[in-house]
Amino acid sequence: MQALASLIGLVGLLLAVGHPFYVSNFSGKVVGTYELKVAGPVRSPQRYVGPVKYRPIELTLDPSMNPVMFNWVGRIWFENNSEFSFRSYSATLSLGQEQVLSKSIDVKGDKGVARGDRYFHSRVVEIGQVNVPSAGSYRFELLDRPSHNETEVEQLRVEVRRNVKATNYKIVGGGIVLIVLASVITWLTGKPGD
Numbered sequence: 001m002q003a004l005a006s007l008i009g010l011v012g013l014l015l016a017v018g019h020p021f022y023v024s025n026f027s028g029k030v031v032g033t034y035e036l037k038v039a040g041p042v043r044s045p046q047r048y049v050g051p052v053k054y055r056p057i058e059l060t061l062d063p064s065m066n067p068v069m070f071n072w073v074g075r076i077w078f079e080n081n082s083e084f085s086f087r088s089y090s091a092t093l094s095l096g097q098e099q100v101l102s103k104s105i106d107v108k109g110d111k112g113v114a115r116g117d118r119y120f121h122s123r124v125v126e127i128g129q130v131n132v133p134s135a136g137s138y139r140f141e142l143l144d145r146p147s148h149n150e151t152e153v154e155q156l157r158v159e160v161r162r163n164v165k166a167t168n169y170k171i172v173g174g175g176i177v178l179i180v181l182a183s184v185i186t187w188l189t190g191k192p193g194d
Contacts, residue, residue: 006182012177013179014175034160036057038053053143054141054143059139063135065163069129100132103128
């Protein structure tokens with residue numbers, strides 16, 4: 001019975017966590033990966049005072065590409081004792097004066113590869129999905145908002161994917177139900193006297 005509970009729990013985990021991960025990172029087709037460069041003079045490497053605006057990216061998008069996914073891609077650095085370092089960003093996608101996407105994201109540092117007393121971790125973070133309303137030249141902008149516990153970033157890019165699959169929350173919910181079921185089976189079969 002424990003083996004069955006483990007199998008059910010594994011399937012639940014794949015559905016609840018694996019499905020959204022697949023949708024964010026592998027579904028659809030990559031339109032392009034665009035390097036983000038700071039608009040204005042560069043001060044010490046990726047350490048800034050005040051909000052940093054990156055040069056806008058012009059993208060030709062049309063409704064046949066829907067839904068379109070935007071991912072933040074980069075390498076985040078942090079000191080040995082700062083597990084909770086992060087960077088905050090505001091992202092917008094506009095067609096003329098109309099904002100199609102407006103999103104705030106936090107990119108957190110996790111323990112990664114050690115380099116001396118510092119660590120780095122390559123990350124892909126979902127900015128968001130959008131259905132573009134009409135064909136045209138869209139403008140993607142990213143603003144780096146300062147935070148009290150900032151960390152360095154490098155190799156900062158935005159990945160744009162077309163025709164991505166939407167996360168099916170029925171699949172995610174089913175996975176959560178299977179995880180709960182596996183836990184209940186494990187608890188019931190593990191009781192003394194059985």
